[in-house]
Amino acid sequence: MTIPLHYYLGLSAILFTVGVAGVLTRRNAIVVFMCIELMLNSVNLTLVAYSSFLGDVTGQILVFFVMAVAAAEAAVGLAIVIALFRNKQTVNIDEINILKW
């Protein structure tokens, strides 16, 4: 038995949902950040699966750009977390509401 495309799509759907659940339920900013990385990865898996099943390289090229954006996001996001922690001494996203009002 070879693995058909929809198995990969189902797996990435499950991983994406776990990431969404983490973003909605966790309060630690760094864990929320890691959940976003997980969601980006599950979408990458979808792109690579389609690329391999269609025989088209464009999906894999797009994964490279997603990785570049994820790396940029990691650098800037963690810098923001450090700046916030320096000002408020916490990474709890419920207490970080300085942009709220």
Add this chain to the structure above:
Amino acid sequence: MSIEAYLFFLFALIAIASAVLMVMQRNPVMSALDLIANFFCIAALYLLLKAQFLAVIQIIVYTGAIMVLVLFVIMLLNLGDEKRLSEQFDMKKAIGSILVAGFLLEMLYLFGSSDESVAYANLHPESGNIGTVENIGGEFFRRFLLPFEIASLLLLAAIIGAVVLAKKRL
């Protein structure tokens, strides 16, 4: 079942388990380690999909660079000593969980009911040739040259932004 099917189910199982553990873990360092395990499983799945170069890049960029940065920040902020974040289960999270479950069921239903399960039962016969360094590099420097250069500008902007944000005083 072929060896590929066994490998797929093995890595899919580990990937899902480590993702769930990452969300459930209280300690952010353990979450980061679970996420690294998850990234390794996804790299293995890339290999099963014959995307060799991407599998290597996945390990180098995600586990080698991004997760090391995350672990470094966790160490820098000394989050292990911080008092427990108030992570109890409340109404907001219950509604979120229900929405997430509906979202998952909808996606799985869509994937399961589409005709693609018949059309794409096997990898494309050319799939072994498209994931090579030669092919991907050629595409980058021919069809995707402008996006490639823009990505380098984005990374430059991210470097400057990270330095500016994390500096104590400008």
